[in-house]
Amino acid sequence: MANIVRFDSRPVLNSPYFIEALPGIGNVGKIAGDFLADAFKAVKFVSIYSEDLPPQITTDEECVAHLVANELWYADIGGRDVVFLRGLSQGSTAEGQFALAQDVVSILLSLNVKRIITLGGYGTGKLVDQPRVLGAVSDAKLKPELTDYGVTFVPNEPQGGIIGAAGLLLGLGRVYGIDSCCLMGETSGYFNDYKSAQAVVGILVKMFAVSPDQKELQDKTAKFEELTAKVKETAADDGKYDSFSYIG
Amino acid sequence: MANIVRFDSRPVLNSPYFIEALPGIGNVGKIAGDFLADAFKAVKFVSIYSEDLPPQITTDEECVAHLVANELWYADIGGRDVVFLRGLSQGSTAEGQFALAQDVVSILLSLNVKRIITLGGYGTGKLVDQPRVLGAVSDAKLKPELTDYGVTFVPNEPQGGIIGAAGLLLGLGRVYGIDSCCLMGETSGYFNDYKSAQAVVGILVKMFAVSPDQKELQDKTAKFEELTAKVKETAADDGKYDSFSYIG
Amino acid sequence: MANIVRFDSRPVLNSPYFIEALPGIGNVGKIAGDFLADAFKAVKFVSIYSEDLPPQITTDEECVAHLVANELWYADIGGRDVVFLRGLSQGSTAEGQFALAQDVVSILLSLNVKRIITLGGYGTGKLVDQPRVLGAVSDAKLKPELTDYGVTFVPNEPQGGIIGAAGLLLGLGRVYGIDSCCLMGETSGYFNDYKSAQAVVGILVKMFAVSPDQKELQDKTAKFEELTAKVKETAADDGKYDSFSYIG
Amino acid sequence: MANIVRFDSRPVLNSPYFIEALPGIGNVGKIAGDFLADAFKAVKFVSIYSEDLPPQITTDEECVAHLVANELWYADIGGRDVVFLRGLSQGSTAEGQFALAQDVVSILLSLNVKRIITLGGYGTGKLVDQPRVLGAVSDAKLKPELTDYGVTFVPNEPQGGIIGAAGLLLGLGRVYGIDSCCLMGETSGYFNDYKSAQAVVGILVKMFAVSPDQKELQDKTAKFEELTAKVKETAADDGKYDSFSYIG
Numbered sequence: 003m004a005n006i007v008r009f010d011s012r013p014v015l016n017s018p019y020f021i022e023a024l025p026g027i028g029n030v031g032k033i034a035g036d037f038l039a040d041a042f043k044a045v046k047f048v049s050i051y052s053e054d055l056p057p058q059i060t061t062d063e064e065c066v067a068h069l070v071a072n073e074l075w076y077a078d079i080g081g082r083d084v085v086f087l088r089g090l091s092q093g094s095t096a097e098g099q100f101a102l103a104q105d106v107v108s109i110l111l112s113l114n115v116k117r118i119i120t121l122g123g124y125g126t127g128k129l130v131d132q133p134r135v136l137g138a139v140s141d142a143k144l145k146p147e148l149t150d151y152g153v154t155f156v157p158n159e160p161q162g163g164i165i166g167a168a169g170l171l172l173g174l175g176r177v178y179g180i181d182s183c184c185l186m187g188e189t190s191g192y193f194n195d196y197k198s199a200q201a202v203v204g205i206l207v208k209m210f211a212v213s214p215d216q217k218e219l220q221d222k223t224a225k226f227e228e229l230t231a232k233v234k235e236t237a238a239d240d241g242k243y244d245s246f247s248y249i250g
Numbered sequence: 251m252a253n254i255v256r257f258d259s260r261p262v263l264n265s266p267y268f269i270e271a272l273p274g275i276g277n278v279g280k281i282a283g284d285f286l287a288d289a290f291k292a293v294k295f296v297s298i299y300s301e302d303l304p305p306q307i308t309t310d311e312e313c314v315a316h317l318v319a320n321e322l323w324y325a326d327i328g329g330r331d332v333v334f335l336r337g338l339s340q341g342s343t344a345e346g347q348f349a350l351a352q353d354v355v356s357i358l359l360s361l362n363v364k365r366i367i368t369l370g371g372y373g374t375g376k377l378v379d380q381p382r383v384l385g386a387v388s389d390a391k392l393k394p395e396l397t398d399y400g401v402t403f404v405p406n407e408p409q410g411g412i413i414g415a416a417g418l419l420l421g422l423g424r425v426y427g428i429d430s431c432c433l434m435g436e437t438s439g440y441f442n443d444y445k446s447a448q449a450v451v452g453i454l455v456k457m458f459a460v461s462p463d464q465k466e467l468q469d470k471t472a473k474f475e476e477l478t479a480k481v482k483e484t485a486a487d488d489g490k491y492d493s494f495s496y497i498g
Numbered sequence: 499m500a501n502i503v504r505f506d507s508r509p510v511l512n513s514p515y516f517i518e519a520l521p522g523i524g525n526v527g528k529i530a531g532d533f534l535a536d537a538f539k540a541v542k543f544v545s546i547y548s549e550d551l552p553p554q555i556t557t558d559e560e561c562v563a564h565l566v567a568n569e570l571w572y573a574d575i576g577g578r579d580v581v582f583l584r585g586l587s588q589g590s591t592a593e594g595q596f597a598l599a600q601d602v603v604s605i606l607l608s609l610n611v612k613r614i615i616t617l618g619g620y621g622t623g624k625l626v627d628q629p630r631v632l633g634a635v636s637d638a639k640l641k642p643e644l645t646d647y648g649v650t651f652v653p654n655e656p657q658g659g660i661i662g663a664a665g666l667l668l669g670l671g672r673v674y675g676i677d678s679c680c681l682m683g684e685t686s687g688y689f690n691d692y693k694s695a696q697a698v699v700g701i702l703v704k705m706f707a708v709s710p711d712q713k714e715l716q717d718k719t720a721k722f723e724e725l726t727a728k729v730k731e732t733a734a735d736d737g738k739y740d741s742f743s744y745i746g
Numbered sequence: 747m748a749n750i751v752r753f754d755s756r757p758v759l760n761s762p763y764f765i766e767a768l769p770g771i772g773n774v775g776k777i778a779g780d781f782l783a784d785a786f787k788a789v790k791f792v793s794i795y796s797e798d799l800p801p802q803i804t805t806d807e808e809c810v811a812h813l814v815a816n817e818l819w820y821a822d823i824g825g826r827d828v829v830f831l832r833g834l835s836q837g838s839t840a841e842g843q844f845a846l847a848q849d850v851v852s853i854l855l856s857l858n859v860k861r862i863i864t865l866g867g868y869g870t871g872k873l874v875d876q877p878r879v880l881g882a883v884s885d886a887k888l889k890p891e892l893t894d895y896g897v898t899f900v901p902n903e904p905q906g907g908i909i910g911a912a913g914l915l916l917g918l919g920r921v922y923g924i925d926s927c928c929l930m931g932e933t934s935g936y937f938n939d940y941k942s943a944q945a946v947v948g949i950l951v952k953m954f955a956v957s958p959d960q961k962e963l964q965d966k967t968a969k970f971e972e973l974t975a976k977v978k979e980t981a982a983d984d985g986k987y988d989s990f991s992y993i994g
Contacts, residue, residue, distance in 0.1 A: 053348030059421040063405040064390045069421025100797035142808045157807040173803040173813025301596035307669040311653040312638045317669025549844030555917040559901040560886045565917025
């Protein structure tokens with residue numbers, strides 16, 4: 003059964019960049035991508051419904067039902083058209099993730115996408131004071147530009163590879179000959195990691211040469227730092243903080 | 251492998267309403283929908299056989315085999331054509347539920363369906379004295395009419411969303427621009443909840459402005475109330491009744 | 499990915515009967531079907547390879563590899579063309595069983611099949627002295643003939659329905675309007691149940707009005723009875739024999 | 747969702763032999779096949795990306811991303827064109843293995859493949875001093891030639907059949923009438939078994955009548971023998987070595 007791909011509109015985009023911002027480790031990619039999309043007033047234009055997303059609707063404050071979807075939004079960021087991939091869930095199976103990624107790439111090819119940027123967290127399993135943003139690319143020629151923005155490249159990292167949408171869309175980007183990169187903010191993975199997301203945003207604003215108001219994100223980062231400071235204290239007492247689950 | 255969709259007949263229906271009545275929490279939707287279908291002498295006209303329904307037949311009192319199916323039935327309810335979705339089982343996988351929902355919606359579109367109504371239980375995990383009927387809609391404009399019938403709308407409820415056929419058909423209804431709603435009777439979820447089902451029937455008879463004989467359903471509700479009263483006594487003794495499984 | 503359906507030959511068959519004889523409870527259907535196929539020198543003419551059969555080959559005494567398949571064989575039994583479904587394994591998933599059953603039915607329709615007979619075991623969970631053969635049918639009109647042969651019909655039995663190929667092919671037979679029945683030999687399910695299989699063979703030889711040499715099957719039944727007698731003794735000592743696994 | 751099959755080039759090959767060298771028991775097939783492919787400077791010409799391979803990229807020392815794939819490489823070995831199947835992973839489900847095998851066979855048929863050779867380990871569960879190479883074939887006529895090269899044929903072995911790509915490609919080879927064989931080096935299965943792989947290489951160099959430099963492989967085999975000697979000592983002390991996991 004194929005996915006259902008519904009266009010709300012058919013915007014004319016000029017060789018857009020693409021940013022993947024689905025949930026993942028520490029929700030780093032989702033937080034960073036959602037921030038940028040919202041800051042530049044992105045507009046939804048595609049919904050992809052899939053048998054491999056949870057068979058479920060959510061309801062809003064008006065009790066209006068929304069079927070779980072992966073969505074494409076577009077925005078103008080500093081004169082550059084950008085398409086975002088957003089949603090509440092990645093595909094729930096390996097097969098579903100592949101099918102969703104193929105549908106997204108197919109749309110991107112039709113839009114003459116110029117660059118694929120996937121966002122994610124680089125799970126360290128421990129609290130990180132100054133999260134770096136690690137990179138992986140479809141072609142080594144992309145490294146100098148990204149290094150200029152502050153991206154760190156560590157040979158053979160991440161050792162376990164990159165899983166899920168961030169990995170698949172980078173990998174398929176390379177298969178189809180599109181310049182592609184993955185930006186991974188270091189994160190403990192224990193919380194919605196606003197600090198790591200802000201580090202990723204720091205790279206993206208340099209790439210697009212824009213200066214959006216980051217006040218709200220900075221406030222959340224400050225609260226996140228308070229939280230992790232408390233966790234560290236507790237951990238210092240206990241000798242561990244492994245049992246914390248995601249909180250935001 | 252596509253589902254097998256078999257038409258027994260091709261009734262001419264006039265912008266029908268659709269009622270989903272598959273098994274679910276407390277079997278509220280199935281009991282309410284089956285009551286209405288039987289009361290108005292509904293006739294089966296489609297059987298959908300699927301690899302995602304149990305690979306199984308049931309036998310009747312004549313030892314005649316029936317392959318497990320999801321079925322469409324039609325009836326005239328107070329001058330309005332109505333199509334029911336009935337069956338002994340929902341799809342056994344998320345993928346299967348999606349494929350079945352897509353097949354059903356596809357048939358409904360061909361019938362020029364005017365409204366999708368999905369029925370379900372709203373599990374509370376505890377016994378409910380006066381079950382309300384909660385609603386979710388495809389469009390806020392539907393709320394005043396449903397409120398008039400006695401449906402309660404609680405912002406952002408149900409918090410966990412609506413899963414299975416009741417959620418999918420509401421969500422797909424919205425995707426395809428069909429006025430759609432879900433009616434959920436509050437239920438402990440521990441039994442075949444006739445009382446909650448009767449509350450849902452109470453909404454439906456107002457919507458269709460009909461007065462079917464509800465004697466049999468009322469009798470079952472009375473028995474259900476006896477049963478739950480006993481459970482409450484026992485629970486009062488024990489301090490819990492969590493271990494009860496479905497009984498009808 | 500569709501199954502691979504390979505024809506070794508295209509025999510001209512005259513409105514054949516079909517007998518399903520795949521492994522199942524007590525292997526009753528497989529033993530009975532294989533006996534009849536071998537007794538009447540059946541010839542293989544179709545192999546169906548499927549992603550839902552184990553991804554495996556077996557090797558024979560010549561070290562020649564055989565990919566696991568579901569196979570169709572044909573034979574002339576008392577002047578009646580008969581097609582057998584044989585193999586070492588049923589589909590390993592519900593989806594796979596459905597896809598295999600659909601492929602088989604599709605071939606049967608092209609052969610103008612006149613009757614579908616599925617064979618199976620009716621698991622009782624305890625040793626049975628005189629196993630009956632229970633029946634289920636696609637149409638009540640088939641019951642008198644089968645009753646004449648010695649088949650027993652018990653209303654609403656088997657209560658749990660009939661699962662796997664025996665149920666699916668009966669159910670699909672009914673969907674496609676083919677006269678179909680399932681013959682189930684009562685069996686403990688603990689062993690390769692030759693006695694139950696012989697009871698099923700007893701029905702089939704009446705249906706086809708043939709008298710094949712049953713010496714070998716009778717010998718195996720005699721050994722089976724010795725075995726179960728010993729089990730009963732042990733069980734009488736222990737008070738249980740639940741832990742026995744399949745042995746042949 | 748079909749696999750993505752990407753050709754880097756379309757080499758003109760003359761009735762090539764095919765060698766399957768994916769990971770498996772003791773990685774015997776992968777080590778032997780990779781050795782031969784590298785020794786004869788094989789060139790990659792096809793990548794197959796599949797929803798049934800892990801949804802993952804790996805990164806190299808340049809941080810360049812590689813989507814997990816099954817790949818076809820070609821080489822000239824002693825005047826004979828040879829196609830290799832290589833990769834880091836077999837399909838992660840039975841269905842995926844079947845779909846990948848079908849895609850590979852489809853390409854091989856288009857290349858007019860003359861012989862299919864699948865490589866694997868024959869797991870013994872205990873350390874083997876002088877690993878034999880066991881064979882299975884699509885046709886008994888292939889046995890004399892293989893016996894000449896040193897392959898051992900044991901009737902009905904391996905008893906459990908051959909699973910995964912090595913079994914499927916042999917089995918499908920037979921289905922499509924291609925001369926096919928499987929060469930299995932005996933292995934404990936506990937390590938990357940270079941010694942067993944070298945035994946398999948010993949057969950292949952005779953088949954192709956070539957003498958590649960085996961120094962590096964011999965060194966690894968020597969180290970492997972040191973390692974297993976230590977294991978044996980320890981095992982002699984302990985009375986067991988069952989708990990060793992794969993190390994290389």
